[in-house]
Amino acid sequence: MKRNVSLSEISDGKLYGENDMVRADCHGCNGCSACCRGMGASIILDPYDVFRLTSGLGKSLQELIAEDYIELHVVDGVILPNLHMAGEREQCAFLNREGRCSIHELRPGICRLFPLGRYYENGDFRYFLQVGECDAPHSKIKVSKWIDTPNLQRNHAFVVKWHYLLNKVEEFVMAEFMEKHATYEGADKQINMLLLQMFYLKPYASERDFYEQVEERIALFYQAFQS
Ligand code: SF4
Numbered sequence: 527m528k529r530n531v532s533l534s535e536i537s538d539g540k541l542y543g544e545n546d547m548v549r550a551d552c553h554g555c556n557g558c559s560a561c562c563r564g565m566g567a568s569i570i571l572d573p574y575d576v577f578r579l580t581s582g583l584g585k586s587l588q589e590l591i592a593e594d595y596i597e598l599h600v601v602d603g604v605i606l607p608n609l610h611m612a613g614e615r616e617q618c619a620f621l622n623r624e625g626r627c628s629i630h631e632l633r634p635g636i637c638r639l640f641p642l643g644r645y646y647e648n649g650d651f652r653y654f655l656q657v658g659e660c661d662a663p664h665s666k667i668k669v670s671k672w673i674d675t676p677n678l679q680r681n682h683a684f685v686v687k688w689h690y691l692l693n694k695v696e697e698f699v700m701a702e703f704m705e706k707h708a709t710y711e712g713a714d715k716q717i718n719m720l721l722l723q724m725f726y727l728k729p730y731a732s733e734r735d736f737y738e739q740v741e742e743r744i745a746l747f748y749q750a751f752q753s
């Protein structure tokens with residue numbers, strides 16, 4: 527979820543690259559699970575998150591939605607999946623009884639980043655350290671080690687492309703929405719359905735490289751979007 531706030535209000539004022547050291551390591555959280563609860567619809571999943579979850583758990587996105595692990599929300603006019611915060615305690619459905627993440631190896635990108643966030647500018651992004659979000663004592667760790675994502679360079683390139691693709695879709699949807707005096711139907715609905723189907727619901731072949739597959743889909747999506 528994008529936030530239009532001043533970086534100095536929410537961070538230590540610095541921007542970090544993947545090779546930088548950052549004070550983010552909370553040493554296994556030590557029994558805390560605060561950022562796995564009460565997060566509303568803010569833990570949005572990108573296609574790589576869904577690929578990792580569906581291939582790792584052997585379930586389709588539709589099954590994960592039916593089992594209440596994931597839900598769909600409209601964010602800035604675009605329908606996207608997010609982790610479902612369930613029950614009275616509004617906790618992530620993947621949080622186990624011991625208060626630990628039951629899918630640690632498969633956890634989504636936003637969970638891997640926290641308490642870091644991404645700051646986009648000039649067609650790329652760097653990381654910032656959110657302050658006031660995690661009370662645990664932190665020590666320094668290399669950003670790439672903290673994020674713990676294989677093929678990080680390729681993942682970074684994909685995240686950038688995905689971010690700017692979503693920006694274009696949001697602009698289109700919001701323009702359509704305003705033009706039709708706030709009715710959500712027609713081209714804006716169609717583009718949302720195409721996005722959902724093409725990047726989230728259509729399964730990725732587990733024997734093929736994810737990034738190659740998503741590149742092909744991005745090219746096809748732009749062809750359809752611009753026609
Ligand atoms: S708030 Fe900090 S210490 Fe608590 S679970 Fe999240 S990252 Fe870990």
Ligand code: SF4
Binds near residue numbers: 561609
């Ligand atoms: S996926 Fe794991 S780390 Fe992420 S919110 Fe759920 S329980 Fe927490």
